[in-house]
Amino acid sequence: MTHTPVFRRLPGPDREKVVLTVDGHPIEALKGDSVAAAVLAAGVVSTRTTPVSGSARAPYCLMGVCFECLMDIDGEPNSQACMTLVRDGMVVRSQAGERLPAGQPRGGA
Amino acid sequence: MPPSAMPAIAAPYDLAVIGAGPAGMAATLSACELGLRVALIDEQHQPGGQIYRAAGASPLADVALLGPDYRRGRELVAALRACGAACDYYASAAVWQVTPSLEIGFSAGGRSRLLRASAIVAATGAMERPMPIPGWTLPGVMTAGAGQIAMKSAGFVPVGPVVLAGSGPLLFLVAWQYLNAGVTSIAVVETTPVGNHARALRHLPRALRAASYLRKGVTLIAALAKAGVPIRRGAQDLRVLPDESGRVGRLQYRIGSRLLTDPCNLLLLHQGVVPNTQLTRSLDCAHAWDEGQRCWRPVTDKWGASSLDGLWVAGDGAGIGGALAAESQGRLAALDAARSLGRLTPDRRDEMASAPRRQLSRNLAIRPFLDALYAPAPDFLAPPDETVVCRCEEVTAGDIRRFVAAGCTGPNQLKIFSRCGMGPCQGRSCGLTAGEIIAAARGVPVPEAGYYRIRAPLKPVTLGQLSDLSMEAD
Numbered sequence: 001m002t003h004t005p006v007f008r009r010l011p012g013p014d015r016e017k018v019v020l021t022v023d024g025h026p027i028e029a030l031k032g033d034s035v036a037a038a039v040l041a042a043g044v045v046s047t048r049t050t051p052v053s054g055s056a057r058a059p060y061c062l063m064g065v066c067f068e069c070l071m072d073i074d075g076e077p078n079s080q081a082c083m084t085l086v087r088d089g090m091v092v093r094s095q096a097g098e099r100l101p102a103g104q105p106r107g108g109a
Numbered sequence: 110m111p112p113s114a115m116p117a118i119a120a121p122y123d124l125a126v127i128g129a130g131p132a133g134m135a136a137t138l139s140a141c142e143l144g145l146r147v148a149l150i151d152e153q154h155q156p157g158g159q160i161y162r163a164a165g166a167s168p169l170a171d172v173a174l175l176g177p178d179y180r181r182g183r184e185l186v187a188a189l190r191a192c193g194a195a196c197d198y199y200a201s202a203a204v205w206q207v208t209p210s211l212e213i214g215f216s217a218g219g220r221s222r223l224l225r226a227s228a229i230v231a232a233t234g235a236m237e238r239p240m241p242i243p244g245w246t247l248p249g250v251m252t253a254g255a256g257q258i259a260m261k262s263a264g265f266v267p268v269g270p271v272v273l274a275g276s277g278p279l280l281f282l283v284a285w286q287y288l289n290a291g292v293t294s295i296a297v298v299e300t301t302p303v304g305n306h307a308r309a310l311r312h313l314p315r316a317l318r319a320a321s322y323l324r325k326g327v328t329l330i331a332a333l334a335k336a337g338v339p340i341r342r343g344a345q346d347l348r349v350l351p352d353e354s355g356r357v358g359r360l361q362y363r364i365g366s367r368l369l370t371d372p373c374n375l376l377l378l379h380q381g382v383v384p385n386t387q388l389t390r391s392l393d394c395a396h397a398w399d400e401g402q403r404c405w406r407p408v409t410d411k412w413g414a415s416s417l418d419g420l421w422v423a424g425d426g427a428g429i430g431g432a433l434a435a436e437s438q439g440r441l442a443a444l445d446a447a448r449s450l451g452r453l454t455p456d457r458r459d460e461m462a463s464a465p466r467r468q469l470s471r472n473l474a475i476r477p478f479l480d481a482l483y484a485p486a487p488d489f490l491a492p493p494d495e496t497v498v499c500r501c502e503e504v505t506a507g508d509i510r511r512f513v514a515a516g517c518t519g520p521n522q523l524k525i526f527s528r529c530g531m532g533p534c535q536g537r538s539c540g541l542t543a544g545e546i547i548a549a550a551r552g553v554p555v556p557e558a559g560y561y562r563i564r565a566p567l568k569p570v571t572l573g574q575l576s577d578l579s580m581e582a583d
């Protein structure tokens with residue numbers, strides 16, 4: 001689900017355009033953007049739902065502290081979207097109700 | 110050889126600096142000047158930390174809109190680049206563990222590595238104090254720092270209407286930066302308790318030693334007022350109301366007996382910053398409760414040395430002092446680390462420390478005033494029952510109060526009663542609030558309630574990455 005974007009971009013030096021897909025929808029971003037910033041600017045409402053009540057969440061701190069931005073990025077679940085830079089062709093998915101135990105490494109290779 | 114077959118980094122460094130904000134950059138520069146072999150490990154993609162985020166390569170055509178202080182960041186980044194081969198700089202590197210024997214495990218570029226150092230300076234900086242209010246988990250609610258990061262790192266500003274709510278210098282700074290960037294629909298809702306002003310005045314004489322800070326603050330607020338930005342003071346009982354899509358729609362609050370609402374599609378909250386203690390906690394370093402700033406800080410001596418041999422803490426991570434103080438602290442920590450490695454005599458260290466010490470004392474002169482003025486209001490330390498405190502596991506303030514009534518005595522016991530603090534953020538978002546609520550409910554000081562025990566990994570790391578590592582270690 002998307003909404004009218006709440007951010008606009010200020011003029012800046014030229015940066016390469018990249019296209020990534022978020023839940024199957026292509027969105028445009030500029031090289032150097034974080035996935036979280038790109039997703040927010042594209043008007044994506046939520047990046048994950050909580051394991052307890054299923055409520056929608058979106059990036060909150062943009063500095064790696066809150067873990068609200070956990071998404072599946074290129075097949076790697078529980079990735080911090082605010083700490084990951086966009087790449088052309090990146091495949092990003094929102095996460096539904098997945099629980100990541102603290103203090104334990106997550107599975108997958 | 111392919112990257113996955115690369116050995117873990119075995120060559121020991123004299124000094125590893127964790128974090129490339131002002132403290133980390135200054136510590137690195139000093140250590141390089143002293144001829145130490147240095148590794149600088151940082152989670153961001155570029156040096157600068159949060160305060161000087163993207164200072165070396167800004168996405169903004171007009172960097173001046175961020176204000177004059179940001180320039181210092183560019184100077185530091187340039188100096189860091191000039192270090193060249195004297196320093197190995199690991200960017201985009203998430204430290205997930207530091208061991209008491211000073212081994213650092215971090216992930217970068219999809220794989221994990223180990224690094225050893227004879228000394229470590231932790232310059233892991235600050236994070237925003239949680240500001241739990243009903244509805245703060247709705248999409249479209251972010252921290253003021255997040256708003257600023259979006260601008261510094263990607264050039265994004267709000268379309269508006271944007272509301273900045275809470276207390277502290279950053280609230281006004283971000284509003285002013287938005288104004289400079291041409292954002293038209295801004296409102297500031299200030300929650301600073303009225304009584305704070307009188308308490309702050311007592312510290313004014315000392316604060317005048319750092320008069321430039323005061324001047325800056327006054328100028329910012331005057332510019333906002335002149336531009337017609339509404340500043341609503343003395344707001345209480347904040348509550349976020351959703352729009353029909355489930356995002357933030359309005360901020361509701363009370364001033365005196367009047368109930369007010371401001372419509373917004375972006376709400377930025379701020380309640381000051383606190384040291385990020387995850388790393389020092391995970392090492393079981395001694396921590397002390399700072400009653401003035403209402404937060405925990407690692408116990409350090411005047412050089413920043415922590416209770417763990419070989420570990421120094423510099424910058425806001427050791428107690429909030431701001432960017433310029435952080436620089437001086439970084440230099441002092443590097444000098445003392447060099448002394449401990451036998452690379453400087455104590456006398457030479459003391460001599461070299463005199464300039465940074467003077468600067469530190471000047472820059473810290475403003476703190477008692479700011480701490481008193483922006484002391485957080487009780488509403489946000491111990492929020493109403495319905496408020497979500499643990500964002501990850503959705504534990505409310507009311508839940509915590511019920512657990513206390515049932516015998517819960519502190520944040521660690523809380524984990525037996527609920528999953529509070531056990532989600533992916535490992536208590537970063539709820540730890541201070543949980544401690545305050547439990548202490549208030551028990552009628553004891555916060556230190557008696559305590560804080561979460563923090564264990565590695567501090568950042569997500571995959572089993573795949575860990576098994577790579579054990580093979581490398583063979």
Ligand code: FES
Pocket residue numbers: 036058059060061062063064065066067068069070080081082083
């Ligand atoms: S938005 Fe907070 S960790 Fe990414």
